[in-house]
Amino acid sequence: MPSTTSLSRRTFLVGAGMAASAAAIASTSSASLASAAPRRTLAEGARVPALVIGSGYGGAVAALRLTRAGVDTHIVEMGRAWDTPGPDGKVFSGILSPDKRSTWLSDTTDQPVSNFMGFGINKKIDRYVGVLESEKFAGIKVYQGRGVGGGSLVNGGMAVTPKRDFFEQILPTIDADQMYSTYFPRANSTLGVNHIDEAWFESTPWYQFSRVGRKTAHRSGFATTFVPNVYDFEHMKREAAGTAQASALGAEVIYGNNAGKRSLDKTYLALAAATGRLTVTTLHRVTAVEPAATGGGYQVTMEQINEQGGVIATKSVTADRVFFAAGSVGTSKLLVTMKAQGKLPNLSSQVGEEWGNNGNIMFGRANHMWDSTGSKQSTIPAMGIDNWADPTASVFAEIAPLPAGLETYVSLYLAITNNPERARFRYNTATGKVDLDWRATQNQLGIDMTKRVFDKINKKEGTIYRTDLFGVYKTWGDHLTYHPLGGCVLGRATDDHGRLHEYPGLYVMDGALVPGNVGVNPFVTITALAERNMEAIIAADLG
Ligand code: FAE
Numbered sequence: 001m002p003s004t005t006s007l008s009r010r011t012f013l014v015g016a017g018m019a020a021s022a023a024a025i026a027s028t029s030s031a032s033l034a035s036a037a038p039r040r041t042l043a044e045g046a047r048v049p050a051l052v053i054g055s056g057y058g059g060a061v062a063a064l065r066l067t068r069a070g071v072d073t074h075i076v077e078m079g080r081a082w083d084t085p086g087p088d089g090k091v092f093s094g095i096l097s098p099d100k101r102s103t104w105l106s107d108t109t110d111q112p113v114s115n116f117m118g119f120g121i122n123k124k125i126d127r128y129v130g131v132l133e134s135e136k137f138a139g140i141k142v143y144q145g146r147g148v149g150g151g152s153l154v155n156g157g158m159a160v161t162p163k164r165d166f167f168e169q170i171l172p173t174i175d176a177d178q179m180y181s182t183y184f185p186r187a188n189s190t191l192g193v194n195h196i197d198e199a200w201f202e203s204t205p206w207y208q209f210s211r212v213g214r215k216t217a218h219r220s221g222f223a224t225t226f227v228p229n230v231y232d233f234e235h236m237k238r239e240a241a242g243t244a245q246a247s248a249l250g251a252e253v254i255y256g257n258n259a260g261k262r263s264l265d266k267t268y269l270a271l272a273a274a275t276g277r278l279t280v281t282t283l284h285r286v287t288a289v290e291p292a293a294t295g296g297g298y299q300v301t302m303e304q305i306n307e308q309g310g311v312i313a314t315k316s317v318t319a320d321r322v323f324f325a326a327g328s329v330g331t332s333k334l335l336v337t338m339k340a341q342g343k344l345p346n347l348s349s350q351v352g353e354e355w356g357n358n359g360n361i362m363f364g365r366a367n368h369m370w371d372s373t374g375s376k377q378s379t380i381p382a383m384g385i386d387n388w389a390d391p392t393a394s395v396f397a398e399i400a401p402l403p404a405g406l407e408t409y410v411s412l413y414l415a416i417t418n419n420p421e422r423a424r425f426r427y428n429t430a431t432g433k434v435d436l437d438w439r440a441t442q443n444q445l446g447i448d449m450t451k452r453v454f455d456k457i458n459k460k461e462g463t464i465y466r467t468d469l470f471g472v473y474k475t476w477g478d479h480l481t482y483h484p485l486g487g488c489v490l491g492r493a494t495d496d497h498g499r500l501h502e503y504p505g506l507y508v509m510d511g512a513l514v515p516g517n518v519g520v521n522p523f524v525t526i527t528a529l530a531e532r533n534m535e536a537i538i539a540a541d542l543g
Contacts, residue, residue: 040074040279041304044315048074051300051319053286053334056150057523058510059325060268061530064190066323067277069538074319075278076302078285079104079147080129082256082265092131092153092256095379096405100126102255104133104146105309112143112254112362112480113402113412113469129283129307131256134480135329137436139423140357141480142329143254148280150327151523152263154254155482156381157230158398159193160520163388166418167525170515173491179528187527190271192262193228196382200237201226206249208374210383212367213399213411217385220460222453224385227398227521230267231380235260251403253379283307286326286334289506290343292318298505321505321541324488325530328355328511332425332487333434335500335508340427346502350493352425355436355486356516359417359446362477364402364466365458367409377401385413385453388519393452394418396520410466413454414482417446422516425487443478450476483522488512490529498533499541507537 042048050066052059055077066073082091086101093099098109102125109122132154135142145151161184168176201207214224231248238244239260247259257263272278288301297320304313324331336352338344367373378401385397397415402408423438458464470477490498490513498513500506511526513533518525 040281042074042076042281042284042302042315042317044317046317047297048072048317048319050074050321050323051076051317052323052325052509053300054078054150054324054326054330054510055148055264055269055280056145056152056325056327056510057264057526058530059150059323060264060272061527062323062325062507062509062534063278064268064272065531065534065538067272067275069542070277071542072277073272073279075148075280076284076286076300077148077280077282078305079131079145079282080307081148081280081282082131082153083148090258092252092258095251095253095255095403098123098125098255100128101130102132103128103130105129110134110141112477112482113364115468115471116404117468118472127308129305129309132254137438139438139440139442140436142484143480143482144327144329144484148282149264149269152230152261152265153256155523156253156379156398156400156521157261158381158521159188159191159228159230159524161188161524162518162520166388166519170518171490173496174529174532179532183528183532184524186531187524188228190267191230191524191527192232192267193230193524194233195228196226196233197237198226201382204240205374205376206236206240206378207382208372209377209401209411210381210399212371212373213385213413214383216367216371216411216457216461220457222385222387222457224383224399227382227384229380229382230262231257232260232262236378236380248378248380249376251379251405288341288343289322289334289338291503296320298322298503321507324506324508324512325510328484328487328514329436331508331510331512335488336425336427336434340429344500344503344506347500348493348502351488353422353487353493354489354515355423355425355438355484356419356421357438357443357481358483358485358517358522359415359419360478360481360483361415361417361443361446361450362400362470362480363413363415363450363454363475364469365411365413365454366464366466367411368461368463369409371461372407372409373402373411375405375407377403379403387453388418393449395449395453397450397453398521410469412469415446415450416483416517416520417449418519419443419446419449419517421445422486440479443476447476447478485511485514485518485522486516489515497536499537507533509533
């Protein structure tokens with residue numbers, strides 16, 4: 001009999017020291033980050049002991065562990081710090097009325113669900129360094145967060161520890177015992193992962209969409225599981241009661257949450273800032289890293305941009321150590337370029353390889369009128385359909401909200417499928433840019449697996465797929481991914497701890513380390529691997 005389980009909760013509770021970290025998180029805030037980590041614009045010719053490129057999960061872990069080890073650490077982030085309210089009093093704009101703050105350097109929004117009942121729903125906006133980028137390659141569009149906190153600013157907060165057998169399969173040289181006893185619990189506790197009150201889930205109108213998704217899955221024999229999150233579920237309950245600022249219940253997520261979410265600026269980065277050893281330079285994009293001509297270390301070249309993306313200065317600084325944490329795409333693009341341009345010629349030939357989209361397939365089903373999904377929908381997913389163990393239809397599908405503010409009868413899903421297809425980043429000498437050679441046809445296996453699960457549900461329910469959400473007559477949202485992974489894989493392009501060992505003092509610390517697919521939403525894995533790698537690096541290289 002299929003059932004709803006809380007396996008992830010049990011895995012999570014293994015973590016020791018959870019209460020201590022939770023207390024630390026409760027006592028930190030974005031205000032303390034702003035004061036303790038002054039945004040400093042790096043000056044031409046500056047020299048720093050440790051420079052971290054990017055402030056997402058990998059970068060935030062690197063910053064916390066370096067600063068706690070007594071190393072003055074400097075983060076360079078291409079996006080802005082999201083700590084200042086706009087004219088409407090809010091830091092971020094919501095999903096239903098996005099403005100320039102929503103989107104990275106574009107004249108229009110680019111919503112993942114782009115259409116509804118024959119209409120395009122994107123709108124014109126002013127070009128600005130907004131929080132969500134949809135980076136376009138020939139065969140796929142990659143959604144990424146931009147700003148201090150990286151993907152944590154825009155993501156759904158689903159904090160899932162991967163299944164151990166799959167983790168062992170993708171990274172066989174990593175000690176899984178250590179990961180599951182030490183680093184996954186450490187990551188979960190420092191990220192502030194928490195669990196929905198299941199009694200509230202069962203009764204609140206805000207999760208009717210999840211309950212409908214669960215009911216239809218169970219009726220076809222598929223199991224579901226509650227999914228932990230970094231959104232504060234107690235805050236969400238207060239939102240429902242009208243006593244806290246509505247964010248998850250106020251149609252906020254992919255363009256940022258104005259309340260409730262424990263994004264990295266409130267957890268790892270705030271803790272790093274509290275050491276007094278962290279500084280952050282925003283609106284600077286690193287364009288080159290190469291051995292310094294004199295005095296050892298690495299010369300890091302960067303472009304300072306204004307809020308419309310225009311380059312206003314180019315500068316070089318020197319760093320003894322550089323941690324690449326620009327995300328799977330950002331780090332891979334930089335390293336592939338440095339190798340091709342002869343700035344880091346000895347990098348492994350594995351750099352740029354083994355990229356995947358975590359098997360992402362987004363799609364919707366049209367429910368019957370008696371299965372309404374609700375005009376009230378929390379933006380924070382709380383449940384997944386878990387069919388991963390079936391090798392013919394290896395799918396973990398998040399039951400996703402479609403917070404349109406009105407009844408749509410749509411069940412939306414983001415399926416993570418066990419799609420082994422991979423692509424590579426290549427430097428294009430003609431354009432001077434990096435291409436990703438992922439082809440749309442590489443999604444077919446993922447679509448086939450998804451269909452094996454959801455065709456069965458549709459047959460049982462007498463329902464159909466929506467064909468109007470991703471264009472005109474397009475069922476599968478397979479042209480986009482939220483989960484870019486790989487490009488500089490642990491143990492292959494780097495050593496077993498993320499060192500680019502041809503260049504002592506250069507490290508990779510982000511989603512580029514994970515080979516293409518981790519079977520669940522990826523940020524807990526990225527965080528835990530960074531925890532593991534930083535511990536070893538600090539002990540061996542900085543001791
Ligand atoms: P990331 O968080 O992307 O950070 C990289 C940072 O580097 C960014 O702040 C960049 O702006 C910055 N950067 C890039 N290039 C440069 C450069 N050249 N110079 C300076 N700075 C640079 O990397 N995952 C989950 O586990 N659960 C979810 O619920 C979930 N939902 C998602 C929803 C959305 C809409 C999106 C877009 C993603 C979602 N993800 C989710 C994926 C997750 O956010 C992603 O795997 C991590 O953020 C990746 O972490 P990294 O440290 O690799």
